[in-house]
Amino acid sequence: MQNPIFNAIYKKIESETYANILGLKLVKLDYGYSLVKMAYSKDIENMFQTGHGGAIFSLIDEAFGAASNSHGTVAVALNVNVTYVKPAFKGDTLYAEAKEVSRSNRIGTYDIRVMNDKDELIAVCQAVAYRKKDRLPFLD
Amino acid sequence: MQNPIFNAIYKKIESETYANILGLKLVKLDYGYSLVKMAYSKDIENMFQTGHGGAIFSLIDEAFGAASNSHGTVAVALNVNVTYVKPAFKGDTLYAEAKEVSRSNRIGTYDIRVMNDKDELIAVCQAVAYRKKDRLPFLD
Amino acid sequence: MQNPIFNAIYKKIESETYANILGLKLVKLDYGYSLVKMAYSKDIENMFQTGHGGAIFSLIDEAFGAASNSHGTVAVALNVNVTYVKPAFKGDTLYAEAKEVSRSNRIGTYDIRVMNDKDELIAVCQAVAYRKKDRLPFLD
Amino acid sequence: MQNPIFNAIYKKIESETYANILGLKLVKLDYGYSLVKMAYSKDIENMFQTGHGGAIFSLIDEAFGAASNSHGTVAVALNVNVTYVKPAFKGDTLYAEAKEVSRSNRIGTYDIRVMNDKDELIAVCQAVAYRKKDRLPFLD
Numbered sequence: 001m002q003n004p005i006f007n008a009i010y011k012k013i014e015s016e017t018y019a020n021i022l023g024l025k026l027v028k029l030d031y032g033y034s035l036v037k038m039a040y041s042k043d044i045e046n047m048f049q050t051g052h053g054g055a056i057f058s059l060i061d062e063a064f065g066a067a068s069n070s071h072g073t074v075a076v077a078l079n080v081n082v083t084y085v086k087p088a089f090k091g092d093t094l095y096a097e098a099k100e101v102s103r104s105n106r107i108g109t110y111d112i113r114v115m116n117d118k119d120e121l122i123a124v125c126q127a128v129a130y131r132k133k134d135r136l137p138f139l140d
Numbered sequence: 141m142q143n144p145i146f147n148a149i150y151k152k153i154e155s156e157t158y159a160n161i162l163g164l165k166l167v168k169l170d171y172g173y174s175l176v177k178m179a180y181s182k183d184i185e186n187m188f189q190t191g192h193g194g195a196i197f198s199l200i201d202e203a204f205g206a207a208s209n210s211h212g213t214v215a216v217a218l219n220v221n222v223t224y225v226k227p228a229f230k231g232d233t234l235y236a237e238a239k240e241v242s243r244s245n246r247i248g249t250y251d252i253r254v255m256n257d258k259d260e261l262i263a264v265c266q267a268v269a270y271r272k273k274d275r276l277p278f279l280d
Numbered sequence: 281m282q283n284p285i286f287n288a289i290y291k292k293i294e295s296e297t298y299a300n301i302l303g304l305k306l307v308k309l310d311y312g313y314s315l316v317k318m319a320y321s322k323d324i325e326n327m328f329q330t331g332h333g334g335a336i337f338s339l340i341d342e343a344f345g346a347a348s349n350s351h352g353t354v355a356v357a358l359n360v361n362v363t364y365v366k367p368a369f370k371g372d373t374l375y376a377e378a379k380e381v382s383r384s385n386r387i388g389t390y391d392i393r394v395m396n397d398k399d400e401l402i403a404v405c406q407a408v409a410y411r412k413k414d415r416l417p418f419l420d
Numbered sequence: 421m422q423n424p425i426f427n428a429i430y431k432k433i434e435s436e437t438y439a440n441i442l443g444l445k446l447v448k449l450d451y452g453y454s455l456v457k458m459a460y461s462k463d464i465e466n467m468f469q470t471g472h473g474g475a476i477f478s479l480i481d482e483a484f485g486a487a488s489n490s491h492g493t494v495a496v497a498l499n500v501n502v503t504y505v506k507p508a509f510k511g512d513t514l515y516a517e518a519k520e521v522s523r524s525n526r527i528g529t530y531d532i533r534v535m536n537d538k539d540e541l542i543a544v545c546q547a548v549a550y551r552k553k554d555r556l557p558f559l560d
């Protein structure tokens with residue numbers, strides 16, 4: 001992994017408190033692409049003892065952030081639309097995969113899917129990022 | 141607060157690990173209505189030192205869950221659409237207010253807004269819940 | 281109605297073929313606000329003899345376009361999220377009311393509701409416009 | 421084409437006034453899948469002389485309706501989220517392709533993409549249908 005942008009994003013996520021609290025790990029990163037992982041734990045349970053919608057969304061958002069910032073300039077979440085297909089359960093490992101669908105100067109569009117380790121679909125997401133002109137502030 | 145459904149939801153959220161990790165507090169609850177609070181902390185920062193989209197969404201989702209389950213039967217998140225209007229910053233206290241827009245046997249629709257304590261709009265959300273027939277499992 | 285921007289938008293919609301085919305009429309217009317009307321007709325029926333989702337969406341989109349362009353510069357639809365609450369039936373007159381929720385240099389956010397003339401909610405919508413710098417091309 | 425459900429949907433769309441007004445043609449249909457076509461015409465122009473968001477949405481909605489009803493029971497639009505990527509222009513032929521992403525007893529989820537005949541992406545859509553138990557009323 002020699003790409004300085006990718007290296008910087010990996011490091012940033014590894015040191016992010018929020019990512020660490022939820023156990024979010026960036027597994028793969030490419031231009032407009034990312035794969036992020038989260039193991040189900042008691043900590044992310046909702047009132048029905050399944051994965052909290054907020055935790056699953058956080059997994060999605062982390063993948064979205066990594067993919068949309070992979071071009072080296074700041075991209076921020078503008079709109080995120082999630083459809084929950086199946087609950088996440090104890091024992092699951094969850095993966096969010098983000099793929100860039102389109103990108104212009106100012107706008108990036110992403111498809112994101114969450115699967116568990118039995119290859120079952122947990123959630124689908126369509127997300128829109130607003131792309132600023134600024135270089136990522138944590139690039140050296 | 142004598143309503144047994146509301147009491148049960150308050151207690152459930154007070155004891156939810158995920159809510160406690162993020163500092164989510166249910167402030168008000170009524171039929172089809174809720175107000176949930178989250179203080180900004182270092183723990184919820186994203187890579188740009190503003191509030192993580194996943195944390196803001198978790199606040200939204202907690203309000204959505206409380207409001208949609210307030211009728212005493214199980215409601216689960218089906219679709220959630222969030223538009224982020226303004227970042228959350230250090231020092232902010234954030235509030236998500238959920239209001240039921242419509243409700244049929246099977247489907248509930250909710251408008252949710254996130255404001256900070258300066259009365260600035262942080263995010264708007266439209267959410268759809270699927271309503272099961274089952275009574276909330278944690279009602280005595 | 282002396283405002284030259286509003287006048288120009290009214291005229292534009294009155295002469296729009298698409299609006300005329302569907303019977304869309306701009307009823308009220310203000311900065312960041314619009315009300316558009318559509319009478320149910322056989323022409324907008326879907327395969328179940330209720331109002332076609334595309335026709336109801338077109339009503340929404342016309343209201344969205346009027347409200348988001350009311351500031352005199354070009355705004356284009358970026359993301360539109362619609363939840364259908366109740367079908368539209370023969371005999372209904374439908375109204376879409378668009379309200380600006382937030383506006384920055386580049387982005388505008390709108391809440392849009394469709395009601396029938398019995399004051400029943402037909403659909404709710406959250407929409408995001410991308411705001412260009414250009415003045416509306418049809419302003420004199 | 422021997423499948424009686426598919427035949428019935430083809431016929432229904434061929435005779436739908438709304439589809440005919442906009443020039444919507446069902447090109448392919450399979451279980452959970454459809455491809456619908458619309459030629460750009462003056463009739464579908466918005467105030468900026470590009471394809472009206474409502475017309476593009478109607479194309480999407482027709483594909484969504486065909487795919488979600490292809491199992492022979494009534495499915496109605498519950499939530500539709502569209503992101504517009506690129507305008508449609510004079511001379512374009514537009515195609516909406518709907519693919520079922522998941523399906524349970526009550527809920528179906530669909531990805532829909534609109535392309536022009538130069539293979540450019542015009543819009544992406546994520547849609548949720550509510551599935552009733554009733555057989556399609558126009559099946560013999």
